[in-house]
Amino acid sequence: MPASLPLSLSVEVRTQSDGLRLHYSLVGDIDSLRLPAPAAPVPTDGLWQHTCFEAFVAADGAAAYQEFNFSPSTAWAAYRFSGERERDTTAEALRRVLLVPPQVQNAPRLLTLTARVPLDALPRSPAVLSLGLSAVIEERSGHRSYWALHHPLPQPDFHHRDGHTLRLAAPLH
Numbered sequence: 614m615p616a617s618l619p620l621s622l623s624v625e626v627r628t629q630s631d632g633l634r635l636h637y638s639l640v641g642d643i644d645s646l647r648l649p650a651p652a653a654p655v656p657t658d659g660l661w662q663h664t665c666f667e668a669f670v671a672a673d674g675a676a677a678y679q680e681f682n683f684s685p686s687t688a689w690a691a692y693r694f695s696g697e698r699e700r701d702t703t704a705e706a707l708r709r710v711l712l713v714p715p716q717v718q719n720a721p722r723l724l725t726l727t728a729r730v731p732l733d734a735l736p737r738s739p740a741v742l743s744l745g746l747s748a749v750i751e752e753r754s755g756h757r758s759y760w761a762l763h764h765p766l767p768q769p770d771f772h773h774r775d776g777h778t779l780r781l782a783a784p785l786h
Contacts, residue, residue, distance in 0.1 A: 622760050624666075624746045628784045632732040635683075637666040637748065639724040647751045648724070649686035654714030657688035661749050666715075666726050669745035669777055672738035677701070678777075679736060683715040683728040691734065698772050710734040738783035745777035 625636040649663050660682040661667065671678035676697075682690040691710035695701040715728040735742065747761040747769075759769035763778045770776065 633730040652686040654687040672736045673741035673743045687714045744779040
């Protein structure tokens with residue numbers, strides 16, 4: 614869904630020996646957005662209800678995947694799914710994910726968020742990771758727009774596997 618504000622979003626992703634580096638840049642009238650207030654950099658549910666940046670990561674071809682949410686407040690969330698929208702709280706409890714808080718820079722025409730996902734938080738893959746990159750952008754009016762590399766359905770659904778279109782060589786575990 615397009616935003617009612619003129620905005621552009623770009624995402625740079627790099628695999629590194631210690632995991633993934635995600636750099637989101639939002640350019641436009643940032644002052645017209647409703648940004649979450651700075652908060653403790655801790656795991657927080659419900660970040661998607663306001664401006665946040667997301668990454669869905671799976672071993673290519675696997676049903677299981679992980680979701681990472683990063684808020685401009687510096688809060689973050691990490692979830693595991695055994696299949697589409699099937700949250701796997703058992704796996705989450707067995708392998709807790711701890712992320713470094715995202716780094717955020719906010720200026721009148723530019724918002725950047727850089728997040729790192731450590732190697733031990735990523736799905737084990739012998740070769741390729743499949744990624745869906747997305748963002749929820751909330752305006753001061755409360756209107757939300759949903760951004761993704763690809764929306765496979767008429768309505769945004771970040772969990773839909775056909776939207777996970779980026780393929781990257783998996784970092785070595």
